[in-house]
Amino acid sequence: MQMNSRLTKNSTMRTLVSRGVLVTTLLLAGVFPAGATQLIESHMAQLREQGRLTLGGQQLAAVRALPAFYAARDYQPVWSSGDRARDMLQLIEAATADGLNPTDYHAGALRELSAQGQLGEEARAHRELLLTDALMRLVYHLEFGKVDAEKLYNNWQFAKSIDGLDPVGLIETIVNAPVLSASIDAHRPQHPVYARLQEALAHYQQLADAGGWKSMPAGPTLKTGMRDPRVRSLRQRLMVSGDLASDLTVTELFDAALEAAVKRFQERHRLNPDGAVGAGTLKALNVSAGKRVDQLRVNLERARWILHDISAEMIIADIAGFEVFEIRNGDITWRTRAQVGKTYRKTPVFKSEIKYLEFNPTWTIPPTILRKDILPKVKKDPGYLSAKSIRVLDQQGRSIDVGAIDWSRYPGEGFPYILRQDPGPKNALGRIKFIFPNPHFVYMHDTPSKALFDREQRTFSSGCIRIQKPFEFAERLLADPQRWNQQTIQQVLDSRKTTRVNLPEPVPVALMYWTAGTEPDGSVFFKADPYDRDAAVLAALNSAPVFTPPAERGGSR
Numbered sequence: 001m002q003m004n005s006r007l008t009k010n011s012t013m014r015t016l017v018s019r020g021v022l023v024t025t026l027l028l029a030g031v032f033p034a035g036a037t038q039l040i041e042s043h044m045a046q047l048r049e050q051g052r053l054t055l056g057g058q059q060l061a062a063v064r065a066l067p068a069f070y071a072a073r074d075y076q077p078v079w080s081s082g083d084r085a086r087d088m089l090q091l092i093e094a095a096t097a098d099g100l101n102p103t104d105y106h107a108g109a110l111r112e113l114s115a116q117g118q119l120g121e122e123a124r125a126h127r128e129l130l131l132t133d134a135l136m137r138l139v140y141h142l143e144f145g146k147v148d149a150e151k152l153y154n155n156w157q158f159a160k161s162i163d164g165l166d167p168v169g170l171i172e173t174i175v176n177a178p179v180l181s182a183s184i185d186a187h188r189p190q191h192p193v194y195a196r197l198q199e200a201l202a203h204y205q206q207l208a209d210a211g212g213w214k215s216m217p218a219g220p221t222l223k224t225g226m227r228d229p230r231v232r233s234l235r236q237r238l239m240v241s242g243d244l245a246s247d248l249t250v251t252e253l254f255d256a257a258l259e260a261a262v263k264r265f266q267e268r269h270r271l272n273p274d275g276a277v278g279a280g281t282l283k284a285l286n287v288s289a290g291k292r293v294d295q296l297r298v299n300l301e302r303a304r305w306i307l308h309d310i311s312a313e314m315i316i317a318d319i320a321g322f323e324v325f326e327i328r329n330g331d332i333t334w335r336t337r338a339q340v341g342k343t344y345r346k347t348p349v350f351k352s353e354i355k356y357l358e359f360n361p362t363w364t365i366p367p368t369i370l371r372k373d374i375l376p377k378v379k380k381d382p383g384y385l386s387a388k389s390i391r392v393l394d395q396q397g398r399s400i401d402v403g404a405i406d407w408s409r410y411p412g413e414g415f416p417y418i419l420r421q422d423p424g425p426k427n428a429l430g431r432i433k434f435i436f437p438n439p440h441f442v443y444m445h446d447t448p449s450k451a452l453f454d455r456e457q458r459t460f461s462s463g464c465i466r467i468q469k470p471f472e473f474a475e476r477l478l479a480d481p482q483r484w485n486q487q488t489i490q491q492v493l494d495s496r497k498t499t500r501v502n503l504p505e506p507v508p509v510a511l512m513y514w515t516a517g518t519e520p521d522g523s524v525f526f527k528a529d530p531y532d533r534d535a536a537v538l539a540a541l542n543s544a545p546v547f548t549p550p551a552e553r554g555g556s557r
Helices: 013-014 020-027 035-048 065-072 082-098 108-117 122-144 167-175 179-185 193-208 230-240 256-268 279-285 289-309 367-380 452-456 471-479 488-497 534-542
Strands: 314-318 325-328 331-341 350-359 392-393 418-421 434-436 457-460 465-467 499-512 516-518 524-526
Touching: 013 314, 020 108, 035 065, 035 122, 065 122, 065 167, 082 108, 082 122, 082 179, 082 193, 108 122, 108 457, 122 167, 122 289, 167 179, 179 331, 193 289, 193 331, 193 516, 193 524, 230 256, 256 279, 256 524, 289 488, 289 499, 289 516, 289 534, 331 452, 331 457, 350 471, 350 488, 434 471, 471 488
Parallel strands: 314 499
Antiparallel strands: 314 325, 325 331, 331 465, 350 434, 350 499, 392 418, 516 524
């Protein structure tokens, strides 16, 4: 079992398995049969030699850390105290608050052992090892998530690292903590977003356990002023989810109060808040409470993947929410709509730093876009390049006569030229771009396709992020209103000269994918899943756990 070095940098951790600490632990633990201690040593020898071990139908996960942990303790037990063992079982059961499954932590087998009362040597040894294995796995899942994001996404960029931390010392510290729950809780993401997601999960789990809500029947769009039998169902549906205050109204009239409730629902589900119940709103209304619970569980898992890395001040690109926002002191201080990658050219998830911006950028057309988009258009319309202010250059940057090129040869052969679009209003990047180095060549930029910002689902780019208010964004990043304001920025734009401006300090940026969350006031919101990513995360979250944690990865946090 391996743990994240973020947990501590204190070198004293590695000394906590000293004899002095062990003696104190054993004095407080109570009596443990010598035969059970010998069984622990025997089981650990078997696990070390064979690489796997099943006890009472439960396969142990920590195949490396568990033998090392007990060897450092001379195979003395952790869970001799019945109270301490019961505390750990309660913490395992409470994993549902994190959207995790207690069965992943041997909950069923441990419940059975707990119900037996006085245990024999073999059963005590089994309980001992299952509890410690459960602790190791639970802490690992709280730190890294249960699901291995790198296996789901080839372009995953939120790296994890061990950085030489001794997991044996870490677990010894946890089991010796005066309050076990506080020691484990420290390994959850310590971020308000995570706590609010837990609260949302608890609320929607209560709704689901109580039966949730009934599906709305299909029919014509419901609007203010209409009378329709389905209005009664709509009222009941919105009262259950808290969007409409509970009352005794049974009228079939779609009145102003109901319209306001529909708008609240639409805002929470990132739909156009027009107050009418059309096909899109009806579809969202008919998603069951149980599916909303699953959606919250998936996003709690995503939170465990990345929230350890989120700074109090940074830029967040919310891919599924089609939005970019600024965080300062943990609060959202500015936001703008965004367009993200098409479903077949998905915007990747990663973190970086915005280092500079460029006014009046040129656009050198990337190979994929050249091959799939530009070359077919040029073949159909020889005047396409001229209309878009795109020049053809050789590898030395010299202009090439478009008419001298035999376009029929491409893309069958390697294209030997560079296509570059000049600055100006026709440029695909608009009038400004924001650069944060990354291996995907993804960045944020302006766009001439501004009408697309009015769409609900904004998957229109080739992977980069188009933002609606790029010049406001530039002012906030440059943070120098005397030198950089609307007037001075316009002067640079009017010059038509490509101008690079370095930021005073690099600004952290994270591109993230969330389909559920909460506002600071606690209201829960749900979004569409434009890249259909939730199902794979949920399936992995519900599957049997991986017995050996992923190998150490590059990077750090």
